[in-house]
Amino acid sequence: MAGSIVSRESAPHPATVLVVDDIAANRNLLRESLEPQGYEVLLAPNGETALKVALRATPDVILLDVNMPELDGYEVCRRLKQDERTRAIPVLFISANEGTQSIVDGFHAGAVDYVSKPFKAEEVLTRLETHLSVSRLTHALARKNEELLTANRQLEAEIARRKEAEEAALRANQAKSAFLASMSHELRTPLTAIMGFSELLMAQADAEGRKEESEDATRIRDSATHLLGLINELLDLSKIEAGKMTLYLETFDLGKVIHEVTRLVQPLVAKNGNRLEVACPPDIGLLRADMTKVRQTLFNLLSNACKFTERGMIRLEVRRDAGSPSLQLSTLTFAVTDTGIGMTPEQLSRLFEAYAQAETSTTKRYGGTGLGLAISRKFCQMMGGDLTVTSEPGKGSTFTVTLPATADKAALA
CATH class of the missing domain: 3.30.565.10 (Histidine kinase-like ATPase, C-terminal domain)
Known part of the structure; x- marks a missing residue:
């Protein structure tokens, strides 16, 4: 067995590894290789125990022996992948079977890698670290995707809110324009009459030499003219804001x-x-x-x-x-x-x-x-x-x- 080759000091947190093997010597050998590198090691002597430990502890990765009595590694892996709670845990098979079919069966069962016995500590550690890194990146990507989905939902809600606000503002503006148009008509008619009658009063007062009455009538006409100008300005502006002002070229x-x-x-x-x-x-x-x-x-x-x-x-x-x-x-x-x-x-x-x-x-x-x-x-x-x-x-x-x-x-x- 080789010495320490991978430093865990820079890892985000100590990774937990579940070692599953029916041979105690193999379990202990893997534990002695992993613990000095900063890994927390859990041990399981058979498939049933491995499934229980995986559900209870949710390890970061599982090193799983293929050839075990009663419940072999393939079946254990399939059950892990069928359960939502353990589906995402990377599984690395360890087996003395080096045939191509054995490796293919392992991948079909859901494993991410395959290590042949007798294994070398350096190889196990390197592959373990690689798949842990991939797992971390996958989880980080999933978190980012969820954050993006949340941000997208918030953006869609904000767009909908702003659209609703714009539509409400448009309706209010249209209502304002309609009100101003109606009011301007209602006010213009009496103002026009006031201006007309005040000019008649001015003419009569001037003809009869009643200077004070003529000045009063002039003030009435000027005030009505000023008010009519204000009404026209408001109406013009409301038409411009509503996009209804027309050019007559x-x-x-x-x-x-x-x-x-x-x-x-x-x-x-x-x-x-x-x-x-x-x-x-x-x-x-x-x-x-x-x-x-x-x-x-x-x-x-x-x-x-x-x-x-x-x-x-x-x-x-x-x-x-x-x-x-x-x-x-x-x-x-x-x-x-x-x-x-x-x-x-x-x-x-x-x-x-x-x-x-x-x-x-x-x-x-x-x-x-x-x-x-x-x-x-x-x-x-x-x-x-x-x-x-x-x-x-x-x-x-x-x-x-x-x-x-x-x-x-x-x-x-």
Whole structure:
């Protein structure tokens, strides 16, 4: 017998080996070879005892003699493999039968290896360690597979939960959009009537020289107009969020639209003592886009500039930038610059977020919902362009709209 050749110091834990042999000398010889290597050795003199010990102690590996009276090694191995509690224990046969059929029968019974007698301690130890390593790896793989299955089940549950949450959010959003659409209709009708009657009262009061009543009627009309604007903004945003906002593309004279917008904004310019400068080439030409949304975006930007600027300058610059000659595309740029209060980096980071400005001190001081900029940017993006901003506190801001000159191709892609 050879001396110690395999160190067990690095093993994860002492392995338990069940030695089954009807000859006591063989059992003792194997125990004397294994115990110095750190193995815990259990002994069984026959097959029946081996089955009981295997169930009670669940060894890590079994060294099983083939030729035993009453219950031979093949039958013991078959019974071990039929029982779920012992099925995974590796079995190594030890036998004096070296014939091929004997080895084949051993593997058919469920053994993982076969050692011939007379055995050498070095061979037994090496094969034992090899199959213990394989067994450990197999168990580790099984644990990993179970962990992966558990993680996969958790992931599937999380996906299902998120899908359910998304569907619930979609239903809530649809309900909100339907509610806003219904409420906007219910509110628009009386507001339109209020605006109409207030204008009649203004006309009558002016005709009869009743100045105070005319001013009251003007305030009523202006308040109703403001409220109608807020309702329209909420409805526009709900349509955008629900994906129901439609583009109505048409080719129109851009210069005429610029003239209309600057005329409409003049009262707001004068209100805070500002000056409006417009730089637009007379031959700016045509634009194919949603004219209403272009007009609304420009009006929002100019009215914002008027609101946050006092006795300053507001400038609207319009230019057509040449694009790639091969694509024959060009870009229209609208830049609205003011000398107003400007914005901090923190304000800029949330500027285009819907509802983000509702509680800010600036909004409370100057009025409005802050939805106009979010809506304007969405409009620009729907038409294949964008709305960006640069600003510095105390020095003013510049809002820049870029649109493809042929917005129909970009918007419908």
